[in-house]
Amino acid sequence: MAGTGRLEYPTSIMALRVLCSSRIDPVFLLKAYLKGADGVLIGGCHPGDCHYETGNYYTRRRFMILKTIFDSLGLKSERFRLSWISASEGVKFAKVANEFTETINNIGPNDTKNNMFL
Amino acid sequence: MNKVIKIEKSTKQGLLEFLEHLLVNDKISGVLTLRKINENGICDYGFITDPKELIETAEPFAPVMPVNASQILSSLTPTTKPIAAIIKPCELRGFVERVKRAQGSLDNVLTISYTCGGVIPLNTFQSDANEKLVTDYFEVIKGTDTPDSVRPTCKACEIFIPMTADITIPIFGNNEVDSDCSLIMNSEEAVKMSKDFKCEIIESDLDSKIMAEILGKRTAEKEILFKTVSTTKEGLDDLVDTFGKCIGCHGCSRVCPICYCVLCDFESSNFDYNTDLMENELSQKHALRLPPDTIFFQLGRLNHMSFSCVGCGQCEDVCPAGIPVSTIFKKTGEDVAKIFDFVPGRDVEEVIPVMIIKEQEFPEVGE
Numbered sequence: 001m002a003g004t005g006r007l008e009y010p011t012s013i014m015a016l017r018v019l020c021s022s023r024i025d026p027v028f029l030l031k032a033y034l035k036g037a038d039g040v041l042i043g044g045c046h047p048g049d050c051h052y053e054t055g056n057y058y059t060r061r062r063f064m065i066l067k068t069i070f071d072s073l074g075l076k077s078e079r080f081r082l083s084w085i086s087a088s089e090g091v092k093f094a095k096v097a098n099e100f101t102e103t104i105n106n107i108g109p110n111d112t113k114n115n116m117f118l
Numbered sequence: 119m120n121k122v123i124k125i126e127k128s129t130k131q132g133l134l135e136f137l138e139h140l141l142v143n144d145k146i147s148g149v150l151t152l153r154k155i156n157e158n159g160i161c162d163y164g165f166i167t168d169p170k171e172l173i174e175t176a177e178p179f180a181p182v183m184p185v186n187a188s189q190i191l192s193s194l195t196p197t198t199k200p201i202a203a204i205i206k207p208c209e210l211r212g213f214v215e216r217v218k219r220a221q222g223s224l225d226n227v228l229t230i231s232y233t234c235g236g237v238i239p240l241n242t243f244q245s246d247a248n249e250k251l252v253t254d255y256f257e258v259i260k261g262t263d264t265p266d267s268v269r270p271t272c273k274a275c276e277i278f279i280p281m282t283a284d285i286t287i288p289i290f291g292n293n294e295v296d297s298d299c300s301l302i303m304n305s306e307e308a309v310k311m312s313k314d315f316k317c318e319i320i321e322s323d324l325d326s327k328i329m330a331e332i333l334g335k336r337t338a339e340k341e342i343l344f345k346t347v348s349t350t351k352e353g354l355d356d357l358v359d360t361f362g363k364c365i366g367c368h369g370c371s372r373v374c375p376i377c378y379c380v381l382c383d384f385e386s387s388n389f390d391y392n393t394d395l396m397e398n399e400l401s402q403k404h405a406l407r408l409p410p411d412t413i414f415f416q417l418g419r420l421n422h423m424s425f426s427c428v429g430c431g432q433c434e435d436v437c438p439a440g441i442p443v444s445t446i447f448k449k450t451g452e453d454v455a456k457i458f459d460f461v462p463g464r465d466v467e468e469v470i471p472v473m474i475i476k477e478q479e480f481p482e483v484g485e
């Protein structure tokens with residue numbers, strides 16, 4: 001919708017499509033983080049609106065687990081954000097994407113990018 | 119107050135005579151217990167069906183964990199013939215977590231556990247020179263101090279009282295272990311088993327003052343231990359330092375009671391590296407660490423199971439690279455469990471956090 005409505009969102013975002021937010025294994029997020037992504041934004045249907053009824057409730061719990069692990073290890077959990085954005089909310093998507101990009105710009109680039117260890 | 123079997127013998131002797139009675143009278147078919155395998159006191163777990171063998175070899179309270187017994191119980195259950203298992207509080211909690219994941223059953227298992235002083239690291243305990251170490255250990259735990267010789271996570275273990283055992287035995291904090299045996303019966307099952315065993319039955323419980331004193335000391339130790347792995351800056355450097363020594367053997371997950379997966383995701387072809395992938399990465403970086411993904415593996419494991427970590431210390435004990443795996447997993451696991459108000463192994467009916475859905479929670483996420 002953001003595309004067809006010609007709304008602007010940052011070009012630094014690479015969009016990946018999944019069938020439901022619950023398809024996002026936390027391991028995908030880790031891989032993105034360790035391979036240098038500066039941030040990962042997860043979009044999901046609003047609570048109660050998931051096509052599979054409960055997928056996003058699981059997503060929310062897994063997201064909280066990931067966030068807590070990052071906080072516990074002293075890693076920057078702000079690099080991940082979960083946002084309820086339905087398929088028709090192009091405006092909200094553009095707004096969240098812009099906000100998140102700003103947050104990430106403030107945190108700065110992800111150190112994993114240049115770390116040969118990772 | 120609970121019904122307690124009282125026997126005027128050493129705790130070990132009393133317990134073994136009770137189990138002998140159950141075996142002879144066909145109330146149980148066998149006992150899972152630690153037992154000595156040679157004169158030097160080296161121990162392993164055994165499933166013993168012969169009463170004589172039990173009396174001669176069992177060392178039910180030996181401060182060692184050759185494997186986390188919850189893994190053994192998964193292979194002994196489900197069973198149609200009742201069995202007894204003498205295991206440590208964290209092993210019992212590990213088994214409860216496994217039962218939730220359909221990796222075993224508590225039916226027909228009489229669980230016996232005790233107030234635990236901790237276990238001595240494997241390579242120290244399983245050496246010929248362990249005798250004095252073990253004697254000293256048992257002297258110290260008559261009081262409320264934890265011996266210095268035990269694993270780091272044992273020093274910091276606050277759940278040293280079994281959470282769901284049918285029978286609880288005071289060992290840590292009991293200065294009468296050599297002359298007195300008390301078997302505290304927490305379940306109907308235990309009471310039924312004790313029915314025609316000739317003994318005195320009294321109403322009693324663990325000494326709450328002593329237990330509180332031990333807990334206080336353990337909590338203080340935990341704070342000190344957790345500081346050793348807490349990070350202040352962007353923790354990535356610390357993480358690289360810590361796991362930089364990892365040889366990728368996956369031993370830590372193999373021995374973990376919670377990492378039960380038959381095919382671990384991280385050993386599956388999902389994460390295989392091939393030359394294309396390496397070339398792609400090398401086009402962005404000047405070098406690549408091999409074996410790859412050692413940090414990915416641990417972060418992934420933390421996401422999969424940390425909330426159920428029982429802090430047994432087995433992973434750290436087997437790590438050939440000396441990485442404080444269990445300290446990290448215990449700390450992070452407790453942080454995660456806390457947000458769901460979850461305690462691993464507290465109750466077999468308590469569903470694991472990733473299997474629960476709640477419409478309203480964590481209002482701060484989603485904006």
Ligand code: SF4
Binds near residue numbers: 235276428
């Ligand atoms: S973690 Fe150590 S002290 Fe705690 S129950 Fe397990 S063996 Fe005993």
Ligand code: SF4
Binds near residue numbers: 363440443
């Ligand atoms: S046991 Fe140690 S070396 Fe082996 S995979 Fe685990 S952390 Fe790495």
Ligand code: SF4
Binds near residue numbers: 375427430
């Ligand atoms: S992660 Fe380590 S300390 Fe925790 S349950 Fe597994 S083996 Fe035990």
Ligand code: FES
Binds near residue numbers: 020021049051052
């Ligand atoms: S379909 Fe499940 S979150 Fe959108």
